Amino acid sequence: MDRSLRFPWFRSNSLAAILIAVGGVMLAGLVAIFLIDRAGIEADKDVLSQHMIIGELQDGLSTVKDAETGQRGYLLTGDEKYLEPYVQAVARIHQEEGTLHKRVLAGELSDGDMSRLQKLIDQKLAELKETIDLRRTQGLPAAVEVVKTDAGQRTMEAIRLQVEQMMTEQESILGSALKKSGKPPLL
Numbered sequence: 001m002d003r004s005l006r007f008p009w010f011r012s013n014s015l016a017a018i019l020i021a022v023g024g025v026m027l028a029g030l031v032a033i034f035l036i037d038r039a040g041i042e043a044d045k046d047v048l049s050q051h052m053i054i055g056e057l058q059d060g061l062s063t064v065k066d067a068e069t070g071q072r073g074y075l076l077t078g079d080e081k082y083l084e085p086y087v088q089a090v091a092r093i094h095q096e097e098g099t100l101h102k103r104v105l106a107g108e109l110s111d112g113d114m115s116r117l118q119k120l121i122d123q124k125l126a127e128l129k130e131t132i133d134l135r136r137t138q139g140l141p142a143a144v145e146v147v148k149t150d151a152g153q154r155t156m157e158a159i160r161l162q163v164e165q166m167m168t169e170q171e172s173i174l175g176s177a178l179k180k181s182g183k184p185p186l187l
Contacts, residue, residue, distance in 0.1 A: 046173075
């Protein structure tokens with residue numbers, strides 16, 4: 001006699017077991033897809049974050065150069081209107097430093113690197129302010145004497161090197177994030 005006739009529950013239990021097994025495989029597949037997708041999203045966030053940090057470092061360097069340009073124009077002419085790029089740059093520098101400090105707090109930038117960069121920028125701003133004040137109060141020759149010491153030039157070169165080193169670190173982290181995401185680097 002046929003087993004399924006003698007034991008009707010055997011046939012339905014086999015079907016139930018197959019359905020449970022198929023459902024379990026489908027559920028495992030969905031969980032795997034979700035986890036892979038989530039990992040991809042996290043990797044994409046890392047890539048975006050690294051691009052943003054690199055851009056913020058480039059912007060910071062550009063802003064210091066803008067301050068230097070404003071100072072130079074004023075020293076050469078004595079005309080206050082040439083200080084506008086300097087004044088705007090000083091305000092932006094403080095905003096940009098705040099943005100980068102948030103990156104330090106989030107663990108995205110080294111505190112030591114950021115402290116060194118901030119110290120150098122503070123030195124550069126002090127030198128720029130000193131020469132501007134000297135130009136105002138004692139004239140061009142007094143300001144030029146400070147410029148001739150090359151202290152400002154050395155500080156600016158140190159800023160460039162510090163930013164370059166920080167960007168190199170971020171580009172290395174970006175490379176790792178790109179590998180993790182499986183995406184090609186952006187040009």
